[in-house]
Structures are given as C-alpha cells and as structure tokens.
Amino acid sequence: MGAGCMALNEPDGLDWPPPPAVRAALALIDARERSNGVYDREVREHGVRVARTSASLASAVGWGRAACAWAGLAGRFHDVGKLDVPLDLLVKPGRLNASEMASVSDHAGLGACAITEALRGLECPGIPVLVDAAGMHHERMDGRGYGRVEGARIPPVARLVAVADVLDALTSDRAYRAGMSFHEAMDVMASPPFGRLAFDEDALRALEAMAPSLAVGHRDLAQAMHR
Numbered sequence: 721m722g723a724g725c726m727a728l729n730e731p732d733g734l735d736w737p738p739p740p741a742v743r744a745a746l747a748l749i750d751a752r753e754r755s756n757g758v759y760d761r762e763v764r765e766h767g768v769r770v771a772r773t774s775a776s777l778a779s780a781v782g783w784g785r786a787a788c789a790w791a792g793l794a795g796r797f798h799d800v801g802k803l804d805v806p807l808d809l810l811v812k813p814g815r816l817n818a819s820e821m822a823s824v825s826d827h828a829g830l831g832a833c834a835i836t837e838a839l840r841g842l843e844c845p846g847i848p849v850l851v852d853a854a855g856m857h858h859e860r861m862d863g864r865g866y867g868r869v870e871g872a873r874i875p876p877v878a879r880l881v882a883v884a885d886v887l888d889a890l891t892s893d894r895a896y897r898a899g900m901s902f903h904e905a906m907d908v909m910a911s912p913p914f915g916r917l918a919f920d921e922d923a924l925r926a927l928e929a930m931a932p933s934l935a936v937g938h939r940d941l942a943q944a945m946h947r
C-alpha cells in the first residue's frame with residue numbers, strides 16, 4: 721500500500737447490490753449505448769472490459785466485496801460521456817487536432833453530469849463513486865491528465881479505473897494499429913508520455929501482479945468483442 725494520504729482506500733459505506741431505482745437508471749444508459757452499433761463497440765464493450773479489470777484491481781488492493789462491485793460498475797460507465805461526443809471524432813483514425821482533442825476531452829465532465837442527472841434524487845452512497853470515475857479517470861497523479869485534480873485529490877476509484885482504462889485502450893485494436901500484448905502495454909504505461917508517476921503506484925503494482933491472468937485473456941477478449 722502507498723504511504724499516507726496517497727493510500728488507495730476503499731470508499732465508505734457501500735452496499736451491494738444497488739437499489740432497484742439505481743439499476744433501472746443505469747439500464748437506461750446501457751440501452752442508449754446498445755442502440756447505436758458504433759457506440760456499442762467503442763464505448764460499451766470498452767466499458768465492459770474496463771469494468772472487469774477495475775473490479776479485479778479493487779480486489780487486488782484489498783477492497784471488500786461491495787466496493788469491488790462498485791469499482792466494476794464505475795469502470796463500466798466511466799466513458800458514458802462519449803455518448804455526447806461527435807461519433808466521427810471517436811472513431812477518427814490517427815491524431816486529433818487541438819480543437820478535436822478538446823471536444824473528446826469534454827467526455828469526462830459530460831459523463832459525470834450524465835450520471836448525476838440520470839441518478840438525480842436517488843439515495844445511494846455508490847453514486848459518487850460512479851460520478852468520480854466518469855469525471856476523473858483521465859486525471860494523472862503527476863498532474864499531466866486533464867488537469868482538474870492531481871495526486872491524492874484524485875478519488876481512489878478514479879485511480880483504479882484510470883489504470884484499467886489505459887490498459888484496455890492499449891490492448892484493443894484501433895483503425896490505425898493492432899492492440900498491444902499485455903506486456904507491451906505495461907512497457908508503454910511505464911514510459912513517456914505516461915510514465916509510472918502518472919498512475920497510482922498501488923494500482924499499477926496490482927496490475928503488474930495480475931499479469932498472468934490478463935496476459936492470457938485480455939487481448940483475446942478485446943479481439944473477440946470487436947466484430
């Protein structure tokens with residue numbers, strides 16, 4: 721575990737399963753993603769894979785059952801804001817220009833708003849976990865993320881989802897490159913423009929410890945889901 725204020729503590733007071741009204745609201749978001757084939761592939765399937773890795777990371781850093789389940793749910797819906805980003809930008813091969821990049825970057829804030837709005841009025845301690853992951857999964861410990869927060873101010877769930885998200889992005893096929901192997905992705909995450917200081921050290925260590933299972937299954941799963 722990391723020292724002091726950087727500790728990757730599990731969020732307090734979580735129960736599982738979520739109340740029916742929360743599940744119903746999340747099912748509506750899921751249906752919105754499924755209703756569009758490209759978003760289904762680019763957002764929902766990525767979310768499903770990030771969910772699995774986020775829950776496993778939470779378990780690996782010692783979170784309890786309910787917190788692991790909420791970490792999975794947070795991973796599942798972390799990119800929901802992409803539903804409000806123009807599709808041509810999401811699937812554009814190659815580099816984006818500055819204004820296109822700014823539009824794509826908006827998805828973090830848009831996602832936090834979308835989840836807040838979808839769950840407005842519902843009482844559930846897990847809701848802030850989902851909002852934090854959506855809003856801050858692109859923040860980096862060294863401050864080189866989207867720049868809203870850094871270091872210990874990044875909620876622990878967002879630090880876990882950040883690691884799971886980057887891993888999946890690197891190991892998934894893109895229009896302009898094939899997905900990397902798990903070990904190639906780990907090398908990239910430890911090098912600029914990322915670098916080990918970008919990520920929570922406990923989360924990264926947990927990911928490395930999971931290498932045997934992810935190295936076998938992750939790339940195959942990513943390829944199988946890209947129809």
Ligand SMILES: [Fe+2]
Pocket residue numbers: 798799827857858885
């Ligand atoms: Fe994202």
